[in-house]
Amino acid sequence: MEINNGLKFAEHVILLDATFLTEMLGGIRGQMSTELGRDLPPFDVVSWLTCLALDAGIRGEEKEWSVLLVHEQGQQMLSGCTPESLKEYDGQACRTVIGELAFFPMSGEGMVTNTELYVDLLGLLMRDDAVKELLLVPPMGVNGVKVEEALQAAYDAEKEKQVRVTWFGMEQPQLSEEMCKWIPVSYSLAYAWGIRSDELRNE
Numbered sequence: 001m002e003i004n005n006g007l008k009f010a011e012h013v014i015l016l017d018a019t020f021l022t023e024m025l026g027g028i029r030g031q032m033s034t035e036l037g038r039d040l041p042p043f044d045v046v047s048w049l050t051c052l053a054l055d056a057g058i059r060g061e062e063k064e065w066s067v068l069l070v071h072e073q074g075q076q077m078l079s080g081c082t083p084e085s086l087k088e089y090d091g092q093a094c095r096t097v098i099g100e101l102a103f104f105p106m107s108g109e110g111m112v113t114n115t116e117l118y119v120d121l122l123g124l125l126m127r128d129d130a131v132k133e134l135l136l137v138p139p140m141g142v143n144g145v146k147v148e149e150a151l152q153a154a155y156d157a158e159k160e161k162q163v164r165v166t167w168f169g170m171e172q173p174q175l176s177e178e179m180c181k182w183i184p185v186s187y188s189l190a191y192a193w194g195i196r197s198d199e200l201r202n203e
Contacts, residue, residue: 007104010064012133013125014049017118018071018078018086018105020139024170024189025080032195040193042082046094046101048192052135053098055183056166063099070118073107115143119150126154126163134165137185148173155179 025043033040049067069089077084089103108117118138125131138147151165152175165180167173172182190197 009125009128009131010066011130012063012065013131014065014067014135015121016069016137017139018069019114020137022079029080036199043080043192045081046096048188049101050096050098051188051191052168055188056135058098061097061099065099065101067101067103068121069103069105070114071105071107072114073110115139115146119147122150123154126158131163134163137168148175
């Protein structure tokens with residue numbers, strides 16, 4: 001399916017709320033550095049997204065991915081990340097062990113909120129015949145509940161369409177396992193920071 005800028009979604013899509021990412025990094029990086037007694041390395045976004053896909057059970061190098069970075073109007077940076085500038089992602093692609101990731105930063109441009117854009121894109125992806133695999137990194141809190149409601153509505157409307165949905169978040173959504181699989185996002189965050197499992201067990 002095409003949207004206004006002519007983007008065609010790949011069969012595999014990651015829908016990422018950039019505000020979630022920057023809030024998470026800003027909130028826990030300093031805390032984790034203090035608890036571990038060492039500085040954490042820059043947060044490698046590509047390595048993290050690769051880890052998300054592997055956690056979801058994705059294997060193979062021939063897949064094409066659309067990575068939709070939903071961000072606030074005027075936001076230019078993913079603070080604490082590498083790459084950090086959103087311009088460095090725009091229209092760029094890279095090859096990984098799970099296939100080629102093509103990046104598309106997206107903003108509501110003041111017409112809709114960040115969460116409204118996320119929900120609109122979710123609906124488009126659930127209806128798109130090309131999309132078979134959808135990894136969600138949604139906003140937190142009340143806005144996360146709005147995404148839950150949107151996913152429930154899209155699922156009810158598109159029951160005959162088989163989209164495999166994986167939800168990555170700090171808390172489990174109130175949705176059936178049939179609708180989506182929940183994986184705690186903390187595992188992949190630790191991986192991207194180079195935090196070893198034995199370090200976490202010592203906490």
